[in-house]
Amino acid sequence: MVIDLRSDTVTRPGKEMLEYMIQAPVGDMVLGDDPMVNELEAKASGMFGMEAALFCPSGTMTNQIAVKIHTDPGDDVICSKLSHIYQNEGGGIAFHSAASVTLIETESGVFTGDDVLASIQPDDPHKPRTRLVSAENSVNMGGGAVWNLEELRKIAAICREKKLAFHLDGARLFNAIVKNHENIHDYGELFDTISICLSKGLGAPVGSILLGNRDLIARGVRLRKLMGGGMRQAGFMAAAGLFALENNIERLEEDHKHARKIAEALKGCKWIDHIAPVQTNIIIFKLIPALNASEIVKILKDDDILALDIGNNRIRMVTHLDITSDMVDKVIKSIKSTRFS
Ligand SMILES: Cc1ncc(COP(=O)(O)O)c(C=O)c1O
Secondary structure (H helix, E strand, O other): OOEEOOOOOOOOOOHHHHHHHHOOOOOOOOOOOOHHHHHHHHHHHHHHOOOEEEEEOOHHHHHHHHHHHHOOOOEEEEEEOOOHHHHOOOOHHHHHHOOEEEEEOOOOOOOOHHHHHHHOOOOOOOOOEEEEEEEEOOEHHHOOEOOOHHHHHHHHHHHHHHOOEEEEEEOOHHHHHHHHOOOHHHHHHHOOEEEEEOOOOOOOOOOEEEEEOHHHHHHHHHHHHHOOOOOOOOHHHHHHHHHHHHHOOOOHHHHHHHHHHHHHHHHOOOOEEEEOOOOOOEEEEEEOOOOOHHHHHHHHHHOOEEOEEEEOOEEEEEOOOOOOHHHHHHHHHHHHOHHHO
16 A cells, blocks of 8 residues: 655545535535535634635635735735745746745744844835735645744734735644644634635645635635636535534644654654654655655655655655554654665
8 A cells, every 4th residue: 555645635535525525515606606615615714703715726726816915016925935825836926916025034934023024125116015924834845834823923913014914825724723722713813814725634635715804805706717716516625625624623633643753763764864843744854965865755665655855855744634553654664674774
């Protein structure tokens, strides 16, 4: 059996989720008729205490709609250099919003209120106008690092004072919330828009949700259509999302436990130079210079273990719903074998 640690996006819906999807009453989402989409949007906005929600096919779409809602062409977005909206959405900030970025460089992708203050462009016609701050929690390319809620409160206060919008790419927000035992409503209070993914740790096959106030989400409805995200009987997918929100949040702790166990085993390996602190379900490690990440990924593959070469001689492993304790033991056995040294 293949142990797929490339991402938490690889999960397949289990029997119960599939049964829930198949029985879903559906309608035309674009016409506002799909009962499951409506129920999912109402549930998500209720969970966060936000006014409205928008079901979209992907987290890339929810993020890019948010950037477009909050900016005009020529404006500037403050975000981490590691952030998905900048690194991994096909240049969408430039393409969809014709906006520029001011990047904050930190090792984990988590930044501070002072970093934001230092990144705001001066009021000068030579400069782009800063309009949006975007945070990512947890930070995918920061090894699943999570934010401190107090620091987010500071940044939110700065955004209010400077009249900047504040967006959260919460593709893995529930991992952060479960890790820190936080209250979901606290996030709803801090951000103008939040994107959450149903198809990562929560295990649904498709879908993300953009949360915000009624006006912002009404603009989002138009942009979703413009970007080609106006799905019709999307209720089958929304049903999977509802199932995921109801059943798969608390269990994320299990994935975190598995990730910590793998990281502990990696710590003892001489062929590893550095492991980013493991806080949630993502393990990123750097190999010693003599080794090559793509070769190590190939060796793991021979043991039916899939991991991702993410560049700079680094490898990423992600634990998720389809990874069992037995699989974790098998991974540990493989990485402890002497073939790597
Ligand atoms: C942090 C983060 N944001 C957004 C996305 C985009 O989600 P999607 O793959 O649904 O477009 C991802 C995908 O991996 C992600 O890791």
